[in-house]
Amino acid sequence: MSEVSRRHFLKLGACVVGGACAADALPSLGQAADNGDVTTLRTTLPYPRLKLAAIGQLTTEHELLTTYPDQASPVVLVKLGRPAHNGVGPDRDIVAFSRRCSHMGGALAFRAETGTFHCPLHYAMFDARKGGLMVIGQATDNLPQIELEVDTTGDIYAVGVKGLLYGRQANMLA
Template sequence: MEDREISPSEEEAARSPKPRLDRRSFLKLSSISGAAAVLAACAAQPPAPTAVPPTAAPQAPAPTAAPAPSPVVVTETVEVPLISEVLPYPRIKVATLNDLQSGAFGASYPDQFSPIQILKIGKKVPGGVGPDGDIVAYSGLCTHMGCPMTYDPATKIFVCPCHYSHFDAAADAMLISGPATQHLPRIVLEVEGQDIYAVGAQGLIYGRPHNLSLTEL
């Protein structure tokens, strides 16, 4: 390599000491560079998310009108008899006057499924027939749940063995006590000579669906 001659200006520059930073300049430069770093970092941050405009709340569907109930078409009417109404069952001979010597006689009316008690009370009573107006008859089925009852001629009381309802035969078989809510149906009687006929029932005989029909048994 060929040696080159050094110029006086280069020699001067080489001899002069390198510039040094005093403390104030160093701090100034440091703060400037720190701020620049912060700015650079901020510039590197991802953009803040933009606010999403609120969307309208979903609307509930408007209530639909309930379908109008279909009209009830009545095709048949059932006539419900009053409790005091006499149901015109067939006229049937049920006893004779001689059958009542003991004060009570058991029979059935209007068919074999409906036991009745024909009674001679010994004094005139409401609905009583016969020479003394003291002969009556009542259904032998309890109006509570249909149990067959016993009758005591001495007390003239019907007693139900199932739940102990008591009925007073001398007072139109009115309920005396027990869970039943109705008196006993009275069997309408007619006396013709020595014969006693049943011609109807006043009140609903327990367990007979045809109580609601005046034309069938």
């Protein structure tokens, strides 16, 4: 913790314990967040706009493995062949998800015939057509879905993440 954020933390703690908050304590925390000192106070993350593939590279037989929003976040891009929740492309059937199970981070495998992701550790199953909905298993969260956009040339870009990536306090490592 930096010296500045430590000072803000102690100041806020004193306010909460004492029950009387100095008028400038919370505004100064806000200023620190604006300056980038306290990144955990952000309500939105500065996701990169990152090209993942071109539409022509995808088929219903093969998924495309990549990472987003950083190198430590494995992601899979799939063409389902049927319209999907938040799907992009002319058939609204292209979606992308984190490849880490929301239960304990197992490496998920995709089954094209059912359009589902399967975890080898405790057998959770997630539905790619329904925004990563957990169908069965011990996870308590759905699978984080990557927000996609397609430009006029048919390039597919990742622009954000819906849901918290497994093992993270925030979706981006900073």
